[in-house]
Amino acid sequence: MSRSAHPAGPRHADVLPEGHYSAPPTDLNDLDPKVWAQTVSRDTDGVVTVGGIDVKRIAEEFGTPAYVLDEADFRARARAWRSAFGADADVFYAGKAFLSRAVVRWLHEEGLNLDVCSGGELVTALSAGMPADRIAFHGNNKSAEEIRRAVEAGVGRIVLDSFQEIVRVAHIAKELGRRQRVQIRITVGVEAHTHEFIATAHEDQKFGIPLAGGQAAEAVRRALQLDGLELIGIHSHIGSQIFDMSGFEVAAHRVVGLLKDIRDEHGVELPEIDLGGGLGIAYTSDDDPREPHEIAKALTEIVTRECEGARLRTPRISVEPGRAIVGPTAFTLYEVGTVKPLDGLRTYVSVDGGMSDNIRTALYDAEYSVALVSRTTDAEPMLARVVGKHCESGDIVVKDAFLPSDLAPGDLIAVPATGAYCRSMASNYNHVLRPPVVAVNDGEARVIVRRETEEDLLRLDVG
Numbered sequence: 383m384s385r386s387a388h389p390a391g392p393r394h395a396d397v398l399p400e401g402h403y404s405a406p407p408t409d410l411n412d413l414d415p416k417v418w419a420q421t422v423s424r425d426t427d428g429v430v431t432v433g434g435i436d437v438k439r440i441a442e443e444f445g446t447p448a449y450v451l452d453e454a455d456f457r458a459r460a461r462a463w464r465s466a467f468g469a470d471a472d473v474f475y476a477g478k479a480f481l482s483r484a485v486v487r488w489l490h491e492e493g494l495n496l497d498v499c500s501g502g503e504l505v506t507a508l509s510a511g512m513p514a515d516r517i518a519f520h521g522n523n524k525s526a527e528e529i530r531r532a533v534e535a536g537v538g539r540i541v542l543d544s545f546q547e548i549v550r551v552a553h554i555a556k557e558l559g560r561r562q563r564v565q566i567r568i569t570v571g572v573e574a575h576t577h578e579f580i581a582t583a584h585e586d587q588k589f590g591i592p593l594a595g596g597q598a599a600e601a602v603r604r605a606l607q608l609d610g611l612e613l614i615g616i617h618s619h620i621g622s623q624i625f626d627m628s629g630f631e632v633a634a635h636r637v638v639g640l641l642k643d644i645r646d647e648h649g650v651e652l653p654e655i656d657l658g659g660g661l662g663i664a665y666t667s668d669d670d671p672r673e674p675h676e677i678a679k680a681l682t683e684i685v686t687r688e689c690e691g692a693r694l695r696t697p698r699i700s701v702e703p704g705r706a707i708v709g710p711t712a713f714t715l716y717e718v719g720t721v722k723p724l725d726g727l728r729t730y731v732s733v734d735g736g737m738s739d740n741i742r743t744a745l746y747d748a749e750y751s752v753a754l755v756s757r758t759t760d761a762e763p764m765l766a767r768v769v770g771k772h773c774e775s776g777d778i779v780v781k782d783a784f785l786p787s788d789l790a791p792g793d794l795i796a797v798p799a800t801g802a803y804c805r806s807m808a809s810n811y812n813h814v815l816r817p818p819v820v821a822v823n824d825g826e827a828r829v830i831v832r833r834e835t836e837e838d839l840l841r842l843d844v845g
């Protein structure tokens with residue numbers, strides 16, 4: 383951060399330095415339901431509660447930082463996706479967003495399937511009792527060992543990502559005397575971003591087999607010839623944190639186009655298409671995500687219309703939301719350690735975690751909200767930057783947000799919408815211990831992933 387880039391001036395709301403933030407909120411005690419988990423509210427004593435438990439109690443009992451996950455909200459979102467898509471479609475939760483055995487059990491109970499993309503995710507899913515035929519195995523470089531375990535376990539599908547993998551999976555399945563159900567992941571030439579999609583440079587990435595130049599058609603030709611494989615469909619995943627349905631529209635059009643070419647060339651109509659995940663959530667009050675029923679309606683209409691045009695039977699659709707299910711259900715609870723006002727700039731608020739528990743801000747320039755949760759305040763808003771305790775100036779959790787000017791060490795603050803890609807991407811940088819995930823529901827709190835300990839760290843260090 384270069385200080386000289388900013389004009390000097392007062393640090394309160396009348397003159398503000400550059401940055402990406404909206405106007406200060408009218409009431410700093412408000413909790414926008416768009417960005418907070420469903421059961422979050424402020425109690426009469428001013429303390430925020432979730433699942434019927436107040437955050438001060440959570441901090442006392444489990445320590446900070448902690449990811450606090452609203453189980454009722456998770457289940458409600460899973461159920462909403464399940465019921466929006468109905469019996470003629472499948473919803474695969476993308477395990478990479480956040481996976482633990484409790485989550486696997488909730489998904490199983492709510493009728494969802496599960497995507498995994500490594501041996502570690504596969505073993506977590508199987509050990510928590512997810513039936514193998516409801517698991518899809520993804521990844522652009524699955525090892526022979528991982529493929530063998532997946533085929534042996536009987537996973538419902540393996541999503542093939544390269545020509546080598548087509549041969550590899552066929553060979554292993556044959557050796558094991560199996561015929562493995564597979565989909566082929568293609569790149570359709572759409573790269574979706576948050577608010578727009580572009581149709582250039584799209585195939586310049588590591589995932590999938592390009593539709594362009596006939597590569598995807600050639601992959602289908604090869605897969606259809608191999609006894610070890612049962613080709614059930616085509617897969618496309620266009621990106622993440624998407625709000626605009628037009629990228630899916632182009633993707634569905636191109637996937638159906640390939641299905642039509644396959645029918646014309648081989649006389650087979652593949653029974654399934656998977657349109658991937660990527661649906662956006664609200665990280666700040668400025669984001670307006672779509673509801674699962676709107677997404678289901680739009681995708682189903684697009685695919686049905688395209689198939690009618692191509693005179694194909696409508697295939698079974700599957701989708702793979704990760705962020706859209708788990709993202710909004712958790713917040714990270716931190717204790718404020720230091721408050722450092724820099725005149726004319728902003729106030730740096732240091733918390734007891736940082737880029738080791740939330741890398742998304744450093745990695746993607748992600749935006750987050752933040753609120754004081756251990757009490758109410760009537761202090762003025764101050765422009766703050768929430769930073770961690772790591773030895774890195776890019777160790778930023780919330781880049782620009784308003785917090786009360788009476789914020790002090792010992793206050794608890796929380797960053798909402800950290801359910802996805804925070805614990806799952808957490809690291810041990812600076813040998814900081816990864817926080818626990820505490821699930822709350824109906825007045826009860828329980829640890830579903832425990833806090834790392836110094837013994838955990840030392841156990842790996844065998845030198």
Ligand SMILES: *Cc1c(COP(=O)(O)O)cnc(C)c1O
Pocket residue numbers: 476478479497520619621622623658659660661702703704705706802
């Ligand atoms: C990451 C990923 C998803 C989930 O993406 P979200 O943005 O979390 O919904 C789904 N499918 C595939 C193949 C992915 O790689």
